[in-house]
Amino acid sequence: MPNVFKSRSLNVIEDLSINERRYFFTKVKELKDAIVSGDEKEMNRFRIDDPDFGIYEIFLEDSTRTKESFRNAAKFHHAKVSELLTSSSSINKGESYADTFNMLTGYQNSIFIVRSKVEGLTRWLSEETREYAERNSLLYYPAFINAGDGKHEHPTQELLDEFTFLEDNKMSFSSIHVALVGDLYHGRTVHSKADGLKLFDNVKVDLVAPDELAMPDNYVEKMKENGFEVNTYSSIEDYLKNGDVAKMWYFTRPQLERMGDKVLQKEAILRDSITFRREFLDKIDPETKFYHPLPRHKEHPTIPTWLDKTPFNGWERQAINGLYCRIVLISMIGGKIGDDYEPVPADNRAECDSDEYIVEVKSTNSSKTKNYSEGVRPLENGIVIDHICKGDNPSEIRDHMRLISTVLKIDEGRGGEWVSSGEDGKFKGIIFRPGTVEFSRKDLKRLAAVAPKSTLNIIRDGKVEKKYRTHMPPRIYNFDDLSCQNEACISHPMNGEGVPAKFYRTKDGHFACAYCGKFHTFKQIWKKR
Numbered sequence: 104m105p106n107v108f109k110s111r112s113l114n115v116i117e118d119l120s121i122n123e124r125r126y127f128f129t130k131v132k133e134l135k136d137a138i139v140s141g142d143e144k145e146m147n148r149f150r151i152d153d154p155d156f157g158i159y160e161i162f163l164e165d166s167t168r169t170k171e172s173f174r175n176a177a178k179f180h181h182a183k184v185s186e187l188l189t190s191s192s193s194i195n196k197g198e199s200y201a202d203t204f205n206m207l208t209g210y211q212n213s214i215f216i217v218r219s220k221v222e223g224l225t226r227w228l229s230e231e232t233r234e235y236a237e238r239n240s241l242l243y244y245p246a247f248i249n250a251g252d253g254k255h256e257h258p259t260q261e262l263l264d265e266f267t268f269l270e271d272n273k274m275s276f277s278s279i280h281v282a283l284v285g286d287l288y289h290g291r292t293v294h295s296k297a298d299g300l301k302l303f304d305n306v307k308v309d310l311v312a313p314d315e316l317a318m319p320d321n322y323v324e325k326m327k328e329n330g331f332e333v334n335t336y337s338s339i340e341d342y343l344k345n346g347d348v349a350k351m352w353y354f355t356r357p358q359l360e361r362m363g364d365k366v367l368q369k370e371a372i373l374r375d376s377i378t379f380r381r382e383f384l385d386k387i388d389p390e391t392k393f394y395h396p397l398p399r400h401k402e403h404p405t406i407p408t409w410l411d412k413t414p415f416n417g418w419e420r421q422a423i424n425g426l427y428c429r430i431v432l433i434s435m436i437g438g439k440i441g442d443d444y445e446p447v448p449a450d451n452r453a454e455c456d457s458d459e460y461i462v463e464v465k466s467t468n469s470s471k472t473k474n475y476s477e478g479v480r481p482l483e484n485g486i487v488i489d490h491i492c493k494g495d496n497p498s499e500i501r502d503h504m505r506l507i508s509t510v511l512k513i514d515e516g517r518g519g520e521w522v523s524s525g526e527d528g529k530f531k532g533i534i535f536r537p538g539t540v541e542f543s544r545k546d547l548k549r550l551a552a553v554a555p556k557s558t559l560n561i562i563r564d565g566k567v568e569k570k571y572r573t574h575m576p577p578r579i580y581n582f583d584d585l586s587c588q589n590e591a592c593i594s595h596p597m598n599g600e601g602v603p604a605k606f607y608r609t610k611d612g613h614f615a616c617a618y619c620g621k622f623h624t625f626k627q628i629w630k631k632r
């Protein structure tokens with residue numbers, strides 16, 4: 104069977120399907136048992152054992168556990184392990200990430216482990232280095248492992264968290280009830296849980312954080328879309344008043360380095376609301392387990408050190424599991440194990456559906472007046488875009504019509520915009536332009552992207568020659584005036600990396616950035632003018 108894991112990148116947890124993750128965890132269990140019992144023969148089944156197999160660590164942000172467990176995992180494989188010292192690299196001379204990593208790809212490296220403040224970096228680099236490998240006729244292309252990107256995701260932490268939860272769940276996938284406690288706003292490890300916990304069939308998540316540190320809406324939305332039961336609480340104290348307290352608590356550190364001055368002023372109060380206190384002990388089940396991706400602060404740990412020697416301590420084993428999970432991940436990406444994995448149809452998540460989103464409709468009525476909405480003087484030749492933002496309020500419709508005109512480059516010349524109210528009492532926008540306006544296929548795609556659910560009428564000699572209805576495109580890319588709104592995203596123009604923006608339609612009709620995952624409405628994906 105071809106190895107489906109070989110040379111695969113892991114940018115977000117969803118890059119591995121649920122079935123693939125379940126396979127991964129059975130392998131981690133086997134490897135852990137082998138290491139714990141000192142079974143060399145069994146360990147060798149996982150070992151790449153090739154001194155030329157290049158594994159590169161590039162940490163553009165601080166790290167202890169992730170970096171060192173990966174380094175030790177790479178050494179387990181007897182591989183060529185390198186590290187780029189970013190403080191003395193040419194990145195500081197203004198070199199782009201693409202140029203830097205392309206170069207390192209050429210030096211016989213198969214896996215890059217990258218941590219950065221820039222969100223979506225590894226996704227971009229995996230695309231770029233593949234093209235570099237092709238144009239330089241390299242016999243391989245590298246895989247990328249995201250070791251944490253800004254506030255976005257931390258998929259390998261997610262794997263080791265899930266493995267530890269599973270151990271405490273008797274390796275059962277049937278259900279999980281977990282409290283996420285702490286800085287849910289900045290913590291990428293909890294953001295990865297929005298898709299990560301899909302591993303379990305029934306999921307209940309309690310979010311325990313003050314407003315300032317609350318889980319961002321798009322992750323809460325995602326959790327709900329994924330069928331999780333989600334409840335929110337503003338502090339541990341508040342949480343413990345609720346009758347149904349989870350037996351798994353996942354703490355995260357207040358990430359002071361990522362907070363603005365305003366939030367920092369309230370630091371002590373915020374920390375207090377998410378720190379465990381002795382008085383809470385008799386309110387939790389004695390079998391409760393605490394987890395933490397670590398580090399914890401030496402003076403202000405949210406899991407106090409007096410808990411270390413109690414049965415609540417799940418975080419030490421969790422961190423050790425990081426080594427086993429990372430050994431197995433490298434083993435799979437290196438193609439050493441995974442041949443026996445049988446893919447299932449659900450693995451091939453279509454990135455988007457390919458439904459037709461520009462539909463030509465037959466114009467049934469050729470009488471001039473009825474072809475246009477009321478109020479628009481019939482055109483002899485020109486275009487009418489109708490049904491724009493139906494249901495929005497008039498001022499929103501007007502604003503958006505201005506954007507449509509600019510995006511379609513029809514803002515010069517005669518014609519006008521119109522807000523009309525239909526028989527159903529809903530407002531809609533109409534743009535009309537007299538003259539010969541050509542609409543290529545690319546223009547139609549632009550129209551669908553900026554004005555989904557509208558109608559385009561092309562008028563010739565007083566008749567509707569062609570009529571199109573637009574729907575939300577499954578993907579939007581390849582237009583140079585698109586932009587992700589997240590300044591931390593690799594594709595944001597401020598980062599100067601020249602990465603073209605790309606969006607995918609989500610189930611609920613948003614457009615998610617292909618790199619950082621940020622949700623946008625179709626109005627928000629265009630560069631600010």
Ligand code: NCD
Pocket residue numbers: 168169251257260291292355356358396397398
């Ligand atoms: C976390 C991280 O870097 O995202 N730590 C880790 O990788 N173990 C959490 C943190 O920094 O608080």
